[in-house]
Amino acid sequence: MMFDAEKIRKDFPILDVHVNGKRLVYLDNAATTQKPKRVIDALVKYYSEENSNVHRGVHFLSDKATTLYENSRKTIAEFINAGKPEELIFVRGTTEAINLVASSYGEVSVGTGDEVIVSHLEHHSNIVPWQILCERKGASLKVIPVNDSGELDIEAYRKLLSSRTKIVAVNQISNSLGTVNPVREIIRQAHDAGAVVLIDGAQAVQHSNVDVRELDADFYAFSGHKMYGPTGIGILYGKEKLLDSMPPYQGGGDMIKNVSFEKTTYNELPYKFEAGTPDISGAIVLSEAVKYIKEIGIENIAGHERELLEYGTSKLSEIDGFRLVGNAKEKASVISFLLDGIHPYDTGAILDKTGIAVRTGLHCTEPLMKRFGIPGTVRASIAMYNTKEEIDALVNGVIKAKKMLS
Numbered sequence: 327m328m329f330d331a332e333k334i335r336k337d338f339p340i341l342d343v344h345v346n347g348k349r350l351v352y353l354d355n356a357a358t359t360q361k362p363k364r365v366i367d368a369l370v371k372y373y374s375e376e377n378s379n380v381h382r383g384v385h386f387l388s389d390k391a392t393t394l395y396e397n398s399r400k401t402i403a404e405f406i407n408a409g410k411p412e413e414l415i416f417v418r419g420t421t422e423a424i425n426l427v428a429s430s431y432g433e434v435s436v437g438t439g440d441e442v443i444v445s446h447l448e449h450h451s452n453i454v455p456w457q458i459l460c461e462r463k464g465a466s467l468k469v470i471p472v473n474d475s476g477e478l479d480i481e482a483y484r485k486l487l488s489s490r491t492k493i494v495a496v497n498q499i500s501n502s503l504g505t506v507n508p509v510r511e512i513i514r515q516a517h518d519a520g521a522v523v524l525i526d527g528a529q530a531v532q533h534s535n536v537d538v539r540e541l542d543a544d545f546y547a548f549s550g551h552k553m554y555g556p557t558g559i560g561i562l563y564g565k566e567k568l569l570d571s572m573p574p575y576q577g578g579g580d581m582i583k584n585v586s587f588e589k590t591t592y593n594e595l596p597y598k599f600e601a602g603t604p605d606i607s608g609a610i611v612l613s614e615a616v617k618y619i620k621e622i623g624i625e626n627i628a629g630h631e632r633e634l635l636e637y638g639t640s641k642l643s644e645i646d647g648f649r650l651v652g653n654a655k656e657k658a659s660v661i662s663f664l665l666d667g668i669h670p671y672d673t674g675a676i677l678d679k680t681g682i683a684v685r686t687g688l689h690c691t692e693p694l695m696k697r698f699g700i701p702g703t704v705r706a707s708i709a710m711y712n713t714k715e716e717i718d719a720l721v722n723g724v725i726k727a728k729k730m731l732s
């Protein structure tokens with residue numbers, strides 16, 4: 327298929343919105359992506375024709391909702407090449423997925439004097455749950471350092487690994503800088519040391535081909551809303567053997583086999599980790615987003631985004647006083663930058679006046695910003711529906727902001 331961003335744009339109703347009298351240029355895709363009409367329609371269809379609770383009733387609609395919910399699990403499992411649909415747990419998002427692992431797997435695997443390794447590139451949601459765990463267990467948190475280009479120091483990582491290391495948790499693609507981390511290598515080395523690995527794929531599944539079995543990831547987490555799906559739904563993938571060995575994360579309906587006041591027994595995977603009524607509509611609609619991505623082709627999406635990333639980086643770099651933050655050799659979809667002497671928030675506010683949506687600030691990566699000694703960045707993040715014209719608009723907006731603010 328020939329990639330045609332203009333054609334794709336027509337699938338996203340919100341891209342016709344005007345902001346401050348200007349056509350919206352949406353470059354805040356790392357925060358959340360917009361939704362194609364078929365995803366929106368699937369949500370309306372669910373509540374108009376299919377709504378019921380799952381795994382409960384004997385009636386027609388309950389059966390229908392359950393089938394759609396479980397089919398969705400299959401579609402998403404295939405998308406990341408999981409071994410079995412049962413290895414996918416529906417959660418609220420990446421944050422909840424990481425908390426589940428830190429809380430449940432952490433409970434049985436981490437003890438006093440043990441170590442958990444994260445990287446300096448992590449989102450707060452892949453730092454704080456591990457800190458809480460380490461505090462509770464008397465374990466310590468170790469950090470893989472990052473170089474001036476925003477790449478992980480793999481040699482230093484090798485030295486951090488030891489028999490004390492129980493868990494390594496890193497992202498596949500950095501939300502702040504766009505660095506693509508060598509996760510296959512990170513996983514291999516962790517396994518050699520006897521540790522398990524959680525990959526935060528929140529910024530990876532929508533930009534690159536993810537194969538959890540090829541990576542040999544033990545856990546893999548991502549959010550529906552960053553991959554053209556709804557908010558409130560995400561996935562925790564875990565190897566069956568690990569998930570089976572873990573205690574429940576939350577107690578309630580659906581996660582049990584039998585309940586008595588003397589002894590309760592737990593349900594099998596994946597239900598053991600899905601207490602209570604889940605986000606049924608979210609789970610079903612997420613598979614619609616996955617089908618959409620598959621039809622367009624993740625390689626086509628990645629190719630288009632790479633072109634825009636290179637074009638934007640080179641155009642912006644021509645601007646006097648432009649400073650790119652993060653120039654890793656392997657990068658995806660994120661241009662983080664500063665203008666000399668200008669606060670990122672001010673640049674973002676001027677861009678907003680011209681209809682351009684970017685994010686400014688710390689991007690939930692405060693330790694990383696501290697490492698670079700900066701108050702944050704302006705971040706333009708690219709999705710499949712962005713165009714060269716929009717990148718030109720960003721470049722012109724940045725030139726304008728610079729003139730107005732310096």
Ligand code: 7TS
Nearest residue numbers: 356357419420421449451497501528549
């Ligand atoms: N991990 C990474 C790498 C992320 O980029 C984010 C969200 C999360 C975890 C948390 O995901 P959630 O869906 O559970 O909230 N990142 C961003 C961002 O870059 N701007 O806003 C949210």
